[in-house]
Amino acid sequence: MCPKHTELFLLLALLYSVSKFEFTNINCTSLDKTFDDFEYCYLKSVNRSYKYLSVKVNLFKTPIAKVKVRGTLFKRFNGYKPFMFNVTVDACRFLNNTKSSPIAAYLLQHDLIMDKLEIGFVNHQVTKVLPFPEGAYLLETHWIAYDIDRAVVKVYGTLS
Template structure:
């Protein structure tokens, strides 16, 4: 408990370094399938929607259904001399979370940010007969308000999202973004 309080204090202190208005934007996205018989990524890209507005689009097609148990590992990395773990490394039973969302869980903040851009809004199981069970995130744009409750200091970051079914890691999605980039659009 004491370690968590120290981490939160350090994060808030580091966030006070940011002078002026924070600006966030995607810089890259990489999708990796660890089990090629489980899923594939027909779409994994960034789109430029407008001047300085970069959106992420990901489409993951499940090849092995039904899925009854899903675990999601969410880790935040900060780039120093390479990417190093920073602040969060949380594993969530996604099926349980969808039935009983907990706003006190840090995963809840990230899920609610992506939810309007995605179709994963129902609980398990993911069935064979229905094609809408594929995961789709379309035109997800980072905004500064998404980081209002979790302030991040200036720098380059990576969100790593790992997906496991039946306790076997199947998919890794790495999203790279910058915080407080200079406004040179």
């Protein structure tokens, strides 16, 4: 795995690694509504302990041949300040270097849907990767197609 891909994996793993992590908000913004638009983007609270994220983005100019994702992790210290990582990954190269090339081809030609991503599942997948301080966090991702920012997704959470 390339160093940049390792950093992105660690960034995601760090955000979701502690079992007491809780989603607090999600915000999705399309920066070019002729290219993409969010059909839905929400955090649903079923009860005090069960929350999940759901996102669907409609892509209007498919297939997409050049995509990058920039992820930055922020921690709240009198406002959100950059914390640990600011990584940009060439998504096409990343997907094409895996053994899932049919999935890569599919992802770049259709709307993207993430339904009911719940924190219990994420915690189960990547737990106890690194010690992580308690506090409020923000994972901000910029989705860049053809070197133009197309969308911003912000996922907020707390670690207690």
